[in-house]
Amino acid sequence: MIKLSQRLLGPVTLVSLALTFWLGLWVTPPDVVQGDLVRLLYVHPPIAWVALYVSFGTATIASCLYLWRRTRSDVMDRLAYCAMEISVVFIALTLITGSIWGRPTWGVWWAWDARLTSTAILGVFALAYLALRRANDDPALRARRSAVFAILTAINVPIIHFSVQWWKTLHQGASVLTSNGTLNVHGSMLWAMLLGFLGFTLLFFWLLRYRYRLEVKRDLATANTVDEALALRQREGV
Amino acid sequence: MTRIAWLVATKDLRIEVRSRVLLWQVLPFGVIALLLSGLALGPTQAGNSTAGPGLFYLVTLFVTLLMINRSQALENAPGTRASVATLGLDPAGIFLGKALALTIELWITGLVLLAGSVVVLHTALIGTVHALPSVLVTLATLAVAGTLYGALTQGGDGPATLLPVLTLPAFAPLLIAGERSFSAALHGGALWEWWVIVVVALVAYTAVGILLYGVLEES
Numbered sequence: 001m002i003k004l005s006q007r008l009l010g011p012v013t014l015v016s017l018a019l020t021f022w023l024g025l026w027v028t029p030p031d032v033v034q035g036d037l038v039r040l041l042y043v044h045p046p047i048a049w050v051a052l053y054v055s056f057g058t059a060t061i062a063s064c065l066y067l068w069r070r071t072r073s074d075v076m077d078r079l080a081y082c083a084m085e086i087s088v089v090f091i092a093l094t095l096i097t098g099s100i101w102g103r104p105t106w107g108v109w110w111a112w113d114a115r116l117t118s119t120a121i122l123g124v125f126a127l128a129y130l131a132l133r134r135a136n137d138d139p140a141l142r143a144r145r146s147a148v149f150a151i152l153t154a155i156n157v158p159i160i161h162f163s164v165q166w167w168k169t170l171h172q173g174a175s176v177l178t179s180n181g182t183l184n185v186h187g188s189m190l191w192a193m194l195l196g197f198l199g200f201t202l203l204f205f206w207l208l209r210y211r212y213r214l215e216v217k218r219d220l221a222t223a224n225t226v227d228e229a230l231a232l233r234q235r236e237g238v
Numbered sequence: 239m240t241r242i243a244w245l246v247a248t249k250d251l252r253i254e255v256r257s258r259v260l261l262w263q264v265l266p267f268g269v270i271a272l273l274l275s276g277l278a279l280g281p282t283q284a285g286n287s288t289a290g291p292g293l294f295y296l297v298t299l300f301v302t303l304l305m306i307n308r309s310q311a312l313e314n315a316p317g318t319r320a321s322v323a324t325l326g327l328d329p330a331g332i333f334l335g336k337a338l339a340l341t342i343e344l345w346i347t348g349l350v351l352l353a354g355s356v357v358v359l360h361t362a363l364i365g366t367v368h369a370l371p372s373v374l375v376t377l378a379t380l381a382v383a384g385t386l387y388g389a390l391t392q393g394g395d396g397p398a399t400l401l402p403v404l405t406l407p408a409f410a411p412l413l414i415a416g417e418r419s420f421s422a423a424l425h426g427g428a429l430w431e432w433w434v435i436v437v438v439a440l441v442a443y444t445a446v447g448i449l450l451y452g453v454l455e456e457s
Contacts, residue, residue: 067450067453118411121407121410121411122407124406124407125407125408127403128400128403128404128407131400131403131404132390132391132400132404135391135400144453144454145390145454147453148386148390148450148453148454149390149404151446151450152386152387152408152446155442155446156407159411166431167431
């Protein structure tokens, strides 16, 4: 069952993303105010959703599980690392797609808006996480420090989420649901957006699966290299 | 926990008093950086600019980074961390003690830099006095967060040069909040929302530090 779902993950991801692009580019109508620019919104909020909540959530939960002694394992450490690495890509995509939408709408590529700034700060945090991992060679020390740093970093996520309510700057509020729980989007536009959320979430897990496998192979290769080096030195009589 | 915190704090402060690194190295650096900030504005702008609070916090940031590295380096001598670990001290107490010592050092530095900004950047004296509570709370938050981030980059193979990369994203909201509070005290404006950020961050970093500092000290 698990193998079947893993095998289906790739095709389902591709189909849902293809459907999103088809609905977004051809089926849905232009917006009354934004015109064709609205089509970017079938992509930007889902990417931001993956960047902020799915990938950072995965990294934080895996880090917490690593720090908890009962569930501490290399699996959790690798999972947190891979999720954080993918989040860097999605945060960059969030900022890029937002910037492309912002130029014609707001008149600028970048504004010192609370949500934009806090998202950029989160991106720097994610890069700092990767830098921290590279700075520590001892696997146990690296895993512990990275886990603590990931948890510290996650404090920024609620700040980003509520920034549009707390500071009321340029960025608009929630895209799909209002604070009252009523829908902001309807009809084919709603379906395009929901499919976008599903497609990009699946894409994250698909990428995570392959990145994780790559990390396992890299760990094995490193271990083998050390063993081979030790064997070579022993053969040399050192 | 409080007893250990007090012991660690007095130990760190005693080392500081004897070595006088704060007095002869950090404070002169801060004053020079403040002077250079004034020079950057130019003689006509230095007295009229509203950049005083921002420049004060920029210099404070540089000084804080130096002080965090200094605070963590106290245990960097060979065998010190191992011997501290064998004492079986509560890690939460160690964290609170180091954070308290760093807070006191930053408060001293902050007071000197505030006086310097009144003289060099011509920030209003009354407004600066009104800003004092927010400055002290912001510096305490920087110290608590800095103690936690400092522990991430010390010992082992973690180079201390990584500290700015890790801390700057975390310090950015605190510095913005501190600067806005300082500006509000000088020129008027909303104050409470910036206070909330700093106080919530202080509580959050203290809680995380108490819970997780032990993990960082594990060997």
